[in-house]
Amino acid sequence: MKELFVAAENEIADGGRKVVATGGVEIGVFRSDGNYYAWRNECPHQGGPVCQGVMTRKVEERLDGERKSSGIHYAADGHRNIVCPWHGYEFDMKTGRHVGHAATRLRGYQVKVRDGAVYVVLPA
Amino acid sequence: MTEDPKILPLINDRTDSRDILARASSQAAKHGLDDYFIVDVDSHIGDGAAWPEILKLLENDVLRDDSIFYSAAARGAFLNDTPGLQWQSVGGRVPHGAGLKEPVDDKSAPREVTLSRRAIDALGLDCQVFFPNALLFLGMHPVREIEVELSTAYNRWIVERVLPHEPRMKAMVYLPFNTPEAAERTVKRFLGKPGVVGFVVTSTRYQPVHANEYMRLYAMLEEAGVPLAFHAHHNWQNEYTKQLNRFISMHAISFVLSNLVHLTNWVINGLPERFPKLKVIWIESGLAWVPFIMQRLDHEFLMRTSEAPLLKRLPSQYMREMFFTMQPMEATNLKLLEGTFEAINAETQLLYASDWPHWDFDVPARLFDLPFLNERSRRNILGYNAARVFNLDVPAKYRKPEQVAAE
Numbered sequence: 455m456k457e458l459f460v461a462a463e464n465e466i467a468d469g470g471r472k473v474v475a476t477g478g479v480e481i482g483v484f485r486s487d488g489n490y491y492a493w494r495n496e497c498p499h500q501g502g503p504v505c506q507g508v509m510t511r512k513v514e515e516r517l518d519g520e521r522k523s524s525g526i527h528y529a530a531d532g533h534r535n536i537v538c539p540w541h542g543y544e545f546d547m548k549t550g551r552h553v554g555h556a557a558t559r560l561r562g563y564q565v566k567v568r569d570g571a572v573y574v575v576l577p578a
Numbered sequence: 579m580t581e582d583p584k585i586l587p588l589i590n591d592r593t594d595s596r597d598i599l600a601r602a603s604s605q606a607a608k609h610g611l612d613d614y615f616i617v618d619v620d621s622h623i624g625d626g627a628a629w630p631e632i633l634k635l636l637e638n639d640v641l642r643d644d645s646i647f648y649s650a651a652a653r654g655a656f657l658n659d660t661p662g663l664q665w666q667s668v669g670g671r672v673p674h675g676a677g678l679k680e681p682v683d684d685k686s687a688p689r690e691v692t693l694s695r696r697a698i699d700a701l702g703l704d705c706q707v708f709f710p711n712a713l714l715f716l717g718m719h720p721v722r723e724i725e726v727e728l729s730t731a732y733n734r735w736i737v738e739r740v741l742p743h744e745p746r747m748k749a750m751v752y753l754p755f756n757t758p759e760a761a762e763r764t765v766k767r768f769l770g771k772p773g774v775v776g777f778v779v780t781s782t783r784y785q786p787v788h789a790n791e792y793m794r795l796y797a798m799l800e801e802a803g804v805p806l807a808f809h810a811h812h813n814w815q816n817e818y819t820k821q822l823n824r825f826i827s828m829h830a831i832s833f834v835l836s837n838l839v840h841l842t843n844w845v846i847n848g849l850p851e852r853f854p855k856l857k858v859i860w861i862e863s864g865l866a867w868v869p870f871i872m873q874r875l876d877h878e879f880l881m882r883t884s885e886a887p888l889l890k891r892l893p894s895q896y897m898r899e900m901f902f903t904m905q906p907m908e909a910t911n912l913k914l915l916e917g918t919f920e921a922i923n924a925e926t927q928l929l930y931a932s933d934w935p936h937w938d939f940d941v942p943a944r945l946f947d948l949p950f951l952n953e954r955s956r957r958n959i960l961g962y963n964a965a966r967v968f969n970l971d972v973p974a975k976y977r978k979p980e981q982v983a984a985e
């Protein structure tokens with residue numbers, strides 16, 4: 455196991471991220487509701503820079519009581535997805551799973567916050 | 579505290595394509611793509627910014643004067659595509675999907691040359707065939723003469739102003755196919771010009787490709803030994819696709835529909851028998867449609883042979899002699915893809931194409947993710963097949979005994 459320094463704790467604002475190349479890997483560390491999530495910057499599709507893309511709100515289609523569509527809208531919860539900029543694969547920032555196909559997922563890392571600094575843990 | 583790590587930039591619509599494609603460059607290094615001859619058969623480095631300059635090359639004096647008043651106000655004067663129907667960037671999720679907007683400082687060459695060089699270097703290519711991005715919908719122009727005028731100006735721009743700067747850039751010249759005589763004139767005028775490797779029909783149009791008016795054109799291309807390509811595009815404005823409410827649906831179907839129609843006419847009317855040496859390429863419809871139409875036509879041909887009397891073999895057997903570009907390669911079911919490679923004889927007929935910078939582009943590394951593909955096929959698909967189709971010289975460094983194209 456190897457711990458890699460990514461950022462000072464106050465460097466990543468809530469809702470923000472930092473994407474780094476360190477120790478031979480590229481990793482994006484995202485902060486949401488005070489928690490950190492770290493994903494490898496390599497999309498399971500064609501290997502694109504998934505952590506460097508836009509963060510976007512989840513989109514849903516609403517149906518009324520008769521199952522008629524009232525169109526496409528942003529979900530109310532304000533949750534953000536990570537979108538790979540190469541072709542648009544969209545992943546849940548917290549679970550790393552593709553929003554339309556859960557089996558397609560990002561590779562994640564454990565994050566440790568210690569002495570005011572954020573580290574990711576690389577498996578040995 | 580530990581040393582600061584290198585920060586990778588966020589990617590937006592103005593990001594330099596070398597940064598967008600940095601991971602493709604890492605893939606190229608990982609797979610040793612330096613050692614592979616790679617031809618990108620289909621790229622669409624933006625041409626919108628050059629439109630006013632292209633209009634200056636209009637040969638009709640009245641139209642050229644008219645364009646001055648248009649182009650001062652807007653790019654794309656005289657073009658017939660619908661700016662409001664473009665969702666390529668998926669709501670901004672794929673920033674480059676709406677075209678590269680990155681800064682280019684080098685004024686010694688057109689912007690397109692710089693952008694192409696960036697892609698060639700980042701993707702590990704040896705050459706890249708440039709397509710008339712702005713003209714992809716021109717076959718639907720209501721005025722036939724304007725198709726001729728605009729495409730002539732465009733072809734001149736590519737041949738006279740772009741290609742001379744960069745020998746690694748090649749071009750397929752646009753045929754104003756709605757006017758067969760003008761298409762013939764285009765071949766005569768541009769055939770053999772440096773960097774011109776073939777001629778393209780944009781598939782979004784309502785012209786039956788077997789019409790007798792085209793036979794002289796096909797004979798000229800066959801005789802010259804240069805390929806004829808059909809390049810798909812979307813069309814949200816026909817009666818079928820008008821029923822589709824989402825870009826995904828329209829795009830999925832219409833990029834295939836146009837080539838399905840043209841290929842069916844091509845085969846059933848016996849054009850491969852009439853022009854057996856003419857090299858035909860089907861571009862940007864992906865691959866999943868090919869085994870479908872092979873089986874469908876074979877199935878019906880055996881029952882209705884009298885309706886296709888020029889054919890001496892099954893439709894699919896003619897199709898196995900055509901060329902297909904792989905992008906956008908559908909790969910969610912590798913078994914189906916493997917069957918497709920076998921059905922189309924991919925080892926000798928499939929051509930790598932990136933379609934960069936469009937939202938569904940393919941990197942060369944995709945060919946290293948296919949467990950069923952052997953090294954010889956991979957090399958053929960990446961470049962040697964294209965060298966054969968386009969009569970390209972393969973540089974000496976790639977001419978190792980184990981790396982020759984399958985004939």
Ligand code: FES
Pocket residue numbers: 497498499500501502503504538539540541542543
């Ligand atoms: S590489 Fe990420 S969406 Fe294609």
